[in-house]
Amino acid sequence: MVKFLPLKEAVAENLHDGDTVAFEGFTHLIPTAAAHEAIRQGFRELTLIRMTPDLIYDQMIGMGMARKVVFSYVGNPGVGLLRRARDAIENGFPRAIEVEEHSHAGMANAYEAGAAGLPCAVFRGYRGAGLAEVNPNIKSVACPFTGEVLAAVPAIRPDVTFIHAQKADRKGNVLVEGIIGIQKEAVLAAKRAVVTVEEVVDNFDDLHPNLTVLPNWTIAVISVVPGGSHPSYTHGYYERDNAAYLEWDEIAADRDRFQAWIQQNVIESSADDFAGRVEHLRKAA
Amino acid sequence: MSDAKDISFTPNEMMTIAASRALKSDDVCFVGIGAPSAACNVARLTHAPDITLIYESGTIGTAPDVLPLSIGDGELCETAVTTVAVPEMFRYWLQGGRISIGFLGAAQLDKFGNINTTVIGDYAHPKTRLPGGGGAPEIATSSRQVYITMAQSKRGMVEKIDFFTSFGHGDGGDHRKRLGIDTAGPTLLITDLAVWKPDPVTKEFTVVSLHPGVSREQVQETCGWTVKFAEEALDETPAPTELELKTLRDLNARTKAAHQGTAKGKAA
Numbered sequence: 001m002v003k004f005l006p007l008k009e010a011v012a013e014n015l016h017d018g019d020t021v022a023f024e025g026f027t028h029l030i031p032t033a034a035a036h037e038a039i040r041q042g043f044r045e046l047t048l049i050r051m052t053p054d055l056i057y058d059q060m061i062g063m064g065m066a067r068k069v070v071f072s073y074v075g076n077p078g079v080g081l082l083r084r085a086r087d088a089i090e091n092g093f094p095r096a097i098e099v100e101e102h103s104h105a106g107m108a109n110a111y112e113a114g115a116a117g118l119p120c121a122v123f124r125g126y127r128g129a130g131l132a133e134v135n136p137n138i139k140s141v142a143c144p145f146t147g148e149v150l151a152a153v154p155a156i157r158p159d160v161t162f163i164h165a166q167k168a169d170r171k172g173n174v175l176v177e178g179i180i181g182i183q184k185e186a187v188l189a190a191k192r193a194v195v196t197v198e199e200v201v202d203n204f205d206d207l208h209p210n211l212t213v214l215p216n217w218t219i220a221v222i223s224v225v226p227g228g229s230h231p232s233y234t235h236g237y238y239e240r241d242n243a244a245y246l247e248w249d250e251i252a253a254d255r256d257r258f259q260a261w262i263q264q265n266v267i268e269s270s271a272d273d274f275a276g277r278v279e280h281l282r283k284a285a
Numbered sequence: 286m287s288d289a290k291d292i293s294f295t296p297n298e299m300m301t302i303a304a305s306r307a308l309k310s311d312d313v314c315f316v317g318i319g320a321p322s323a324a325c326n327v328a329r330l331t332h333a334p335d336i337t338l339i340y341e342s343g344t345i346g347t348a349p350d351v352l353p354l355s356i357g358d359g360e361l362c363e364t365a366v367t368t369v370a371v372p373e374m375f376r377y378w379l380q381g382g383r384i385s386i387g388f389l390g391a392a393q394l395d396k397f398g399n400i401n402t403t404v405i406g407d408y409a410h411p412k413t414r415l416p417g418g419g420g421a422p423e424i425a426t427s428s429r430q431v432y433i434t435m436a437q438s439k440r441g442m443v444e445k446i447d448f449f450t451s452f453g454h455g456d457g458g459d460h461r462k463r464l465g466i467d468t469a470g471p472t473l474l475i476t477d478l479a480v481w482k483p484d485p486v487t488k489e490f491t492v493v494s495l496h497p498g499v500s501r502e503q504v505q506e507t508c509g510w511t512v513k514f515a516e517e518a519l520d521e522t523p524a525p526t527e528l529e530l531k532t533l534r535d536l537n538a539r540t541k542a543a544h545q546g547t548a549k550g551k552a553a
Contacts, residue, residue: 027356073419089414105376125426128460128464179342180370
């Protein structure tokens with residue numbers, strides 16, 4: 001049954017060296033606080049899975065925590081490249097990493113297959129795409145009814161998935177709303193899931209019946225971390241810090257500046273600092 | 286109405302506006318970020334108010350007041366008709382054949398509309414690792430048509446792309462059909478200098494219209510392959526109207542204010 005724990009303990013209990021881990025969030029609800037806790041605790045040899053790695057994986061790759069990265073878009077959305085990830089792929093700095101690259105459709109289908117308990121996903125994709133030639137995990141299968149050749153990719157089954165969500169009720173059920181991305185599938189595909197939330201409310205009695213609610217028995221641990229997705233955003237709570245995404249491009253461009261930033265904003269900080277970082281992004285309401 | 290010829294505009298503004306004109310109110314458009322996003326929203330704010338804009342974050346029928354920095358900015362969701370999960374977006378809406386236009390940008394493009402946004406150089410040992418395809422590989426094959434927009438340069442428009450991120454017409458001719466792809470693929474290319482359409486048989490992009498003041502030589506000098514021009518007299522792309530330019534500039538001004546206006550976060 002779900003436990004409420006401080007983030008430090010939640011991460012220590014559920015993430016281990018060598019794990020295959022997904023920190024999911026499709027631009028919205030990125031679990032930054034959980035990723036920063038993982039950086040502080042210094043895990044190694046991780047296989048990092050995420051459709052859109054963006055800043056938190058740039059940071060974890062830059063800190064040498066990843067052995068392998070599985071992704072479908074390794075960019076800073078709307079800004080450009082991920083410079084720490086580039087340094088690792090192009091120059092092997094601070095270490096060489098293995099890359100398994102898919103399209104969004106491929107990853108989305110693979111997560112869904114993981115949640116559905118299937119060994120693989122089948123879909124119409126990768127036709128004429130170069131990825132099918134460089135990624136041995138992209139194969140094809142003929143439809144037994146029509147003969148149509150379809151793409152097949154293995155299901156994604158993380159050891160642990162981290163997500164950020166709006167709120168939990170006191171029983172530990174979790175509400176996710178807005179751009180819900182791939183989070184439900186990433187939680188249900190994983191052996192265990194850790195969720196950071198903005199707040200805990202007494203109950204969900206007044207919710208619309210069709211909202212995305214993850215029942216408490218699908219989640220291992222909930223940690224309350226207000227502001228925990230900054231510089232991403234939490235719909236209904238605070239806006240995306242687009243200026244921080246633009247600024248990251250400069251920070252990550254320089255190895256020393258990156259290290260100094262991590263030291264100050266991650267190593268010497270804690271989950272409690274996130275609330276202050278979103279204060280100016282909360283909508284006047 | 287004032288005479289459009291009196292209005293000055295930049296090549297980039299002309300590109301965005303020419304691209305916006307290709308969209309219709311009854312289009313269901315899967316929008317790539319950057320130049321396509323600007324063009325799609327100018328269309329929505331001018332001649333195509335009922336166009337359905339879809340971003341890969343799952344927002345369907347969105348109408349943002351400012352251009353999103355990312356494909357998942359909050360405003361896309363707040364103004365959307367509905368927001369669906371990412372697997373549903375790709376399975377039901379894109380793969381299901383609901384998208385009439387996939388609108389893509391490109392880092393590298395060849396004359397058959399094949400796009401590379403993955404690597405410059407060798408895939409295993411790239412000179413430059415670009416962000417990769419994201420949704421584009423399937424947008425390029427499952428949308429009923431694909432429009433492409435990019436500024437011209439010899440580095441961007443090349444004889445041979447380094448990686449096939451998104452399949453256009455392959456080697457040309459019926460290459461799509463031979464791979465079992467039954468959608469039309471790239472049918473329109475809008476650059477900062479010209480409007481291009483694929484030759485009906487070879488599928489090679491051919492210049493059909495030059496933007497005002499642009500010469501054939503300029504188009505060739507900024508393109509890495511030998512440019513084909515339509516055999517009939519070339520059209521001149523109509524210059525932006527006052528309304529189109531004002532709409533684009535207001536949109537860009539609102540966008541700039543929204544993205545830079547945020548005070549620097551304390552984490553910075």
